[in-house]
Amino acid sequence: MTKRSILTFETYDDWDVVPMEAEYTVYNLPHGASLDSLPQEAFDTVEAFAFRGHDHLGAAVMDAFPKLGMIANYGVGYDTIDVAHATSRGIRVSNTPDVLTEDVADLAVGMLIAGARGMTGASDWIRSGNWAKNGAYGLQRKVSGSRVGVVGLGRIGRAVAERLVPFGCDIHYFARSPKDTPGWTHHGDIVSLAGAVDSLIVCVSGGPETIGIVGAEAIAALGPDGFLVNASRGTTLDEGALLDALESGGLGRAALDVFLNEPDLDPRFLALDNVLLSPHQSSGTVETRKVMGQLQRDNLAAYFAGTPLLTPVN
Amino acid sequence: MTKRSILTFETYDDWDVVPMEAEYTVYNLPHGASLDSLPQEAFDTVEAFAFRGHDHLGAAVMDAFPKLGMIANYGVGYDTIDVAHATSRGIRVSNTPDVLTEDVADLAVGMLIAGARGMTGASDWIRSGNWAKNGAYGLQRKVSGSRVGVVGLGRIGRAVAERLVPFGCDIHYFARSPKDTPGWTHHGDIVSLAGAVDSLIVCVSGGPETIGIVGAEAIAALGPDGFLVNASRGTTLDEGALLDALESGGLGRAALDVFLNEPDLDPRFLALDNVLLSPHQSSGTVETRKVMGQLQRDNLAAYFAGTPLLTPVN
Numbered sequence: 001m002t003k004r005s006i007l008t009f010e011t012y013d014d015w016d017v018v019p020m021e022a023e024y025t026v027y028n029l030p031h032g033a034s035l036d037s038l039p040q041e042a043f044d045t046v047e048a049f050a051f052r053g054h055d056h057l058g059a060a061v062m063d064a065f066p067k068l069g070m071i072a073n074y075g076v077g078y079d080t081i082d083v084a085h086a087t088s089r090g091i092r093v094s095n096t097p098d099v100l101t102e103d104v105a106d107l108a109v110g111m112l113i114a115g116a117r118g119m120t121g122a123s124d125w126i127r128s129g130n131w132a133k134n135g136a137y138g139l140q141r142k143v144s145g146s147r148v149g150v151v152g153l154g155r156i157g158r159a160v161a162e163r164l165v166p167f168g169c170d171i172h173y174f175a176r177s178p179k180d181t182p183g184w185t186h187h188g189d190i191v192s193l194a195g196a197v198d199s200l201i202v203c204v205s206g207g208p209e210t211i212g213i214v215g216a217e218a219i220a221a222l223g224p225d226g227f228l229v230n231a232s233r234g235t236t237l238d239e240g241a242l243l244d245a246l247e248s249g250g251l252g253r254a255a256l257d258v259f260l261n262e263p264d265l266d267p268r269f270l271a272l273d274n275v276l277l278s279p280h281q282s283s284g285t286v287e288t289r290k291v292m293g294q295l296q297r298d299n300l301a302a303y304f305a306g307t308p309l310l311t312p313v314n
Numbered sequence: 315m316t317k318r319s320i321l322t323f324e325t326y327d328d329w330d331v332v333p334m335e336a337e338y339t340v341y342n343l344p345h346g347a348s349l350d351s352l353p354q355e356a357f358d359t360v361e362a363f364a365f366r367g368h369d370h371l372g373a374a375v376m377d378a379f380p381k382l383g384m385i386a387n388y389g390v391g392y393d394t395i396d397v398a399h400a401t402s403r404g405i406r407v408s409n410t411p412d413v414l415t416e417d418v419a420d421l422a423v424g425m426l427i428a429g430a431r432g433m434t435g436a437s438d439w440i441r442s443g444n445w446a447k448n449g450a451y452g453l454q455r456k457v458s459g460s461r462v463g464v465v466g467l468g469r470i471g472r473a474v475a476e477r478l479v480p481f482g483c484d485i486h487y488f489a490r491s492p493k494d495t496p497g498w499t500h501h502g503d504i505v506s507l508a509g510a511v512d513s514l515i516v517c518v519s520g521g522p523e524t525i526g527i528v529g530a531e532a533i534a535a536l537g538p539d540g541f542l543v544n545a546s547r548g549t550t551l552d553e554g555a556l557l558d559a560l561e562s563g564g565l566g567r568a569a570l571d572v573f574l575n576e577p578d579l580d581p582r583f584l585a586l587d588n589v590l591l592s593p594h595q596s597s598g599t600v601e602t603r604k605v606m607g608q609l610q611r612d613n614l615a616a617y618f619a620g621t622p623l624l625t626p627v628n
Contacts, residue, residue, distance in 0.1 A: 011449070031449065102458035106481065110431055110457075113424030117599070119592065120437050126591040127584060131577040135325070135345065137593045142601040143424075144416035166476045167420065263445040270441060277440040278433065279451045285431070287456040 004304055005045035007038075007065070010053040016293035020050065023301070031055075035064055048072060048300055051081065054262060054280075058082045062091060070303040072296045073313070075283070076100055077233060079206035083314050093313040094299035096292045098155065100283035105159035107282045108201050108231040111255035112148070112164075115227055115276045116141045116199070141198075141227070144168050149197035151190060151214060152204030152232070153179050160201055172196050190214060194221035199229060206233030216241035219251050227253045231282050234260040243268045246275055257282050318618055319359035321352075321379070324367040330607035334364065337615070345369075349378055362386060362614055365395065368576060368594075373399045384617040386610045387627070389597070390414055391547060393520035397628050407627040408613035410606045412469065414597035419473035421596045422515050422545040425569035426462070426478075429541055429590045430455045430513070455512075455541075458482050463511035465504060465528060466518030466546070467493050474515055486510050504528060508535035513543060520547030530555035533565050541567045545596050548574040557582045560589055571596050 005025040012020070020026050027042040029035070031053060047067045051057055052074035059082060062068055071086060073095045086093050114120065118140040124130075125137045148164055150157045150173040161171045161184060171184040174193045178186040187193035190213060194200050200222055204210045214228070215238040222228060228251060230237055239260050245251035247268070255276035259265040262280055269275060283292065295310065302309050319339040326334070334340050341356040343349070345367060361381045365371055366388035373396060376382055385400060387409045400407050428434065432454040438444075439451045462478055464471045464487040475485045475498060485498040488507045492500040501507035504527060508514050514536055518524045528542070529552045536542060542565060544551055553574050559565035561582070569590035573579040576594055583589060597606065609624065616623050 013453075102482070103456060106427055106457045107431055110424065110427030110433060113420055114428050114433055117421055117424055117595070119424060119428055119590075120434050122592045122595055123434050123590060126579070126593050131593040132579075135577070137595050137598065139327075139598050139600045139603055140595065142417060142599040143420045145601075162480045166479060168416070263449070265440070265446075276433075276437060278436045279440050279445040281431070281436055281451050281454065284451065284453050285456040286453045287459075289453055 004047055005042070006048045006050055006300065007042060007046045008050040008052075009055075009057075012050075012052075012293070013289065015290055016297075019297060023297075035061065048303060050074065050296060050300065054080055056080050056082075059085045062086060062089065070094075070300065072299045072303070074292055074296045077206050078313055079208075079233060079235070081313075087314045092303060092309060094296075094303075094309045094311050095313050096295045097311055099291045099295055100288050101155045101159050103285050103288045104156050104231055104282040105163055107257060107278070108156075108160045108203065108229060109163045111229050111231065111257065111276060111278065112199060112201065112227075113143050115229065115253050115255035116143045116146075120276055121273065146170070146199060147172065147197040149173065149187070149193040149200045151193065151200060151202045151236075153181070154203065154205070156231075157201075157203035160203055170197075190218045191221050194218040194226070197222070198225070199227040201229040202232045202236050204232050204236055206235050210236045212236070212238045214238065216245075219245045222251055224249055225252050227255070229255045231257045234258040234262060239266065243272075246272050318361055319356070320362045320364055320614065321356060321360045322364040322366075323369075323371075326364075326366075326607070327603065329604055330611075333611060337611070349375065362617060364388065364610055364614065368394055370394050370396075372396045376400060376403065376405060384408075384614065386613045386617070388606055388610045391520050392627055393522075393547060393549070395627075401628045406617060406623060408610075408617075408623045408625050409627050410609045411625055413605045413609055414602050415469045415473050417599050417602045418470050418545055418596040419477055421571060421592070422470075422474045422517065422543060423477045425543050425545065425571065425590060425592065426513060426515065426541075427457050429543065429567050429569035430457045430460075434590055435587065460484070460513060461486065461511040463487065463501075463507045463514040465507065465514060465516045465550075467495070468517065468519070470545075471515075471517035474517055484511075504532045505535050508532040508540070511536070512539070513541040515543040516546045516550050518546050518550055520549050524550045526550070526552045528552065530559075533559045536565055538563055539566050541569070543569045545571045548572040548576060553580065557586075560586050 003025045007027045009029050010031050046065045048070035051071050071093045076095055076097045078095050083093050122137050144167045147170040150161050153173045153175045174187050174190050253274045257278040258280050299309050317339045321341045323343050324345050360379045362384035365385050385407045390411045392409050397407050436451050458481045461484045464475050467487045467489045488501050488504050533555055567588045571592040572594050613623050
């Protein structure tokens, strides 16, 4: 039987490439490559995309493949995919929710602790010889018992908040309406939330509805002693206001796994010593990436078999 | 009324110095200074020590102060103090337990996440320009759902384990006898514990009874994929065996807040990229240090008032 054809975007690990090539004729579009680099038969035969990466996937790319019927996204966030256009053409879209919730929540809590306790600076303090030469590292800030605000109480926000319960943290959250929680405090407004807490952790999805929802006013409300953690998308923060506040001392600290224009992040971040930088690795564990790849392939297999997608987006 | 005299060791923050000087005539022995640097009236009048630091406090120093009746230690661990000699001379000793449990547990969990997720390397990956130039940071290891072994289920060990419950970690622990736990697995032997888990967190107290209790055999049992976290005392590990294993790949990773001969740690640590280094800052937050200083002064006040010490050691 002739293999069906798929197009993969960016680079996959061997544990994904091997089973994809066993099942399909696989064309690949590496990061930064132009569609022109593909052979004509790719345009003629590709029926599904195994999509990943942070570049925009819009009408022009989809329409270049007349037989395209399926976009299987590797990741929970699909804000880079023009789902409306896909739907209008009858192209199915799937993602990989749930399987990466734990990793993202783990990293968000790790960033909260590492940022509050100054752990990267602490490592530098030793490696530069300062500890032996100049004595104790500066005192940092306590996590247990602090007031933490979670922006967005979806799967990931809830997983973050639950992890902070045994730390005795006083949990506040922003959501459009109050949720069923073990006594956490609801705020219908992010500025109100930011004014009530020591640290704010952004856990909302990306996409047009959340662009800049943590803005200059919320950052000011968090204040010179405040700490902002972002493990969602670079778009959810007003990055210019954030940089201004970190530079001026209007905001105390930040820990960021996501940025606008990543990986080409704003060089102003590199000049700051009150920000913990992380290269969008919230789901970047061996364990989780294997499960994400399997779920992506399971959605592709369902599409080709004509059975319901496991985790459909549209 | 004449002020009583105390001797402070090492350096205190202003929020401690001001109230101590208001209450007492204060002599100070900075880190590395010799007793000879003190004036004769210090030896004649000092009745109590406000002790801190990691240098040994033995008979010679105590006996140089004939009126010494009290050593108030700043910190929970008093392994550097010769308590037996103090007791034989009728000198009371106090410490500051409980108030730093949360900070130590927070940092231990932070080291577990930061180490597993390679957070300092991730920061370096961005700051060195590698993310933009060479693409995604390498995949790391998952924390949620992993098997974690806690060596010592005292106040701090229990606080660490409790924090890991909502991470879905499978908790194992070493203690001489089984404790009352929510289903955690007891091991009466540290090598058995190390062989059953992905990560081992050392939470026992220092002192003669725990010297090298995590030895070469336990490190080997943890193995090339294993991760060792130490937030207790440098003495509790066989540091030579640990360095050998980290260098050879016999142990996967380590995260260490404590070292032998700190702050002059073994330079072999600095050549390793599979170890997260932290400069003994487990209780190093503004919030906790203020509470520790207050408890130290409350013990001093109780001694001088002739009332029971709040947190006696002997």
